[in-house]
Amino acid sequence: MSSESTDMENNFLSGPLPWHGAQWQPLVQRMQAGLLSHALLLKGVPGVGKGYFARALATRVLCHQNSGEYACGHCKSCELVKAETHPDLLVVQPEAAGKPVKIDQIRQVNEFARKTAQQGGRRVILINPAEAMNVHAANALLKSLEEPGGDTLFILVSARSGDMLPTIRSRCQTVSFTVPDKAQAKAWLSDHIADPLVVDQLLSLSSGSPMTARAMFDNDTLAVRGRLYNAIPELFRGNLTPVEMAKEWHTGNLVELLAWMGSWLDDAVKLKLAADESCVRNRDLMRMLDYLAKKVEAADLLVLRDKIMLQRQQLLEGANLNSQMLMEGVFSDYLELVM
Numbered sequence: 001m002s003s004e005s006t007d008m009e010n011n012f013l014s015g016p017l018p019w020h021g022a023q024w025q026p027l028v029q030r031m032q033a034g035l036l037s038h039a040l041l042l043k044g045v046p047g048v049g050k051g052y053f054a055r056a057l058a059t060r061v062l063c064h065q066n067s068g069e070y071a072c073g074h075c076k077s078c079e080l081v082k083a084e085t086h087p088d089l090l091v092v093q094p095e096a097a098g099k100p101v102k103i104d105q106i107r108q109v110n111e112f113a114r115k116t117a118q119q120g121g122r123r124v125i126l127i128n129p130a131e132a133m134n135v136h137a138a139n140a141l142l143k144s145l146e147e148p149g150g151d152t153l154f155i156l157v158s159a160r161s162g163d164m165l166p167t168i169r170s171r172c173q174t175v176s177f178t179v180p181d182k183a184q185a186k187a188w189l190s191d192h193i194a195d196p197l198v199v200d201q202l203l204s205l206s207s208g209s210p211m212t213a214r215a216m217f218d219n220d221t222l223a224v225r226g227r228l229y230n231a232i233p234e235l236f237r238g239n240l241t242p243v244e245m246a247k248e249w250h251t252g253n254l255v256e257l258l259a260w261m262g263s264w265l266d267d268a269v270k271l272k273l274a275a276d277e278s279c280v281r282n283r284d285l286m287r288m289l290d291y292l293a294k295k296v297e298a299a300d301l302l303v304l305r306d307k308i309m310l311q312r313q314q315l316l317e318g319a320n321l322n323s324q325m326l327m328e329g330v331f332s333d334y335l336e337l338v339m
């Protein structure tokens with residue numbers, strides 16, 4: 001699943017999210033005029049709904065109703081999408097987050113691209129995240145991208161399109177996504193989250209990415225983050241050892257834990273150098289941030305931040321790290337900062 005997957009992706013999507021209008025309308029107009037490119041690359045930062053957009057667009061393209069901005073929701077094709085059994089839609093993703101898209105999966109894509117559409121319309125192949133294709137898989141895809149069957153549409157989704165083969169990128173029409181303006185993101189989140197303070201806090205923590213903010217809310221992330229935050233002073237006071245802390249935390253979502261612990265150090269550096277609260281992301285945690293900013297040298301904060309973010313990146317790339325050892329190391333390093 002992609003980093004921005006949510007439960008919403010399994011439901012029927014007839015149209016895009018409120019902040020996607022500028023990307024959606026030109027594509028639908030081109031489709032209706034028969035001018036849609038055969039390969040699209042949806043690129044941009046994580047958490048802004050590219051995966052959502054890709055599914056909504058696939059549904060719209062497959063819908064038997066040609067007029068109208070959105071999928072009709074009741075034709076045979078829309079019913080098949082709802083049931084997740086549409087024979088002309090192929091969704092390709094890694095077997096698990098952080099794993100590659102394999103060449104065997106792309107061989108299936110190539111076979112699929114050669115067939116005729118069973119529902120009499122187009123065929124759509126959706127690859128997300130596209131940068132997960134290893135070099136063999138990407139090379140295998142090239143041929144289909146160069147000589148697509150008549151009505152095949154490729155939709156590639158990527159938050160790290162720079163990691164893709166340039167030959168793949170150059171064969172796609174690029175559609176770029178950025179974080180929506182704050183008012184739009186807030187309005188959308190407010191439909192799901194009653195407390196406006198929580199909405200603000202989640203948007204700040206997710207750097208303005210609404211889908212990430214929503215996933216954080218659904219996973220009760222703020223409560224878990226609060227528990228970790230409250231445990232750190234116990235570590236600093238010696239009431240908990242790094243080993244005990246690691247025992248408690250190593251089974252959690254380590255990518256998320258490391259992101260928080262890295263961002264706290266990042267904020268402490270900003271406070272130290274700029275002495276300005278407005279650039280701090282974790283504004284609800286000022287006590288610890290102030291403490292770190294006063295107590296620790298900026299260089300030491302930065303070294304540890306980089307180390308933690310590198311470990312996080314390794315996890316994202318599927319590195320097989322011993323979670324207990326990893327977290328023991330991180331908590332030991334944190335403790336060492338204030339010793």
Ligand SMILES: [Zn+2]
Nearest residue numbers: 063072075078
């Ligand atoms: Zn329809």
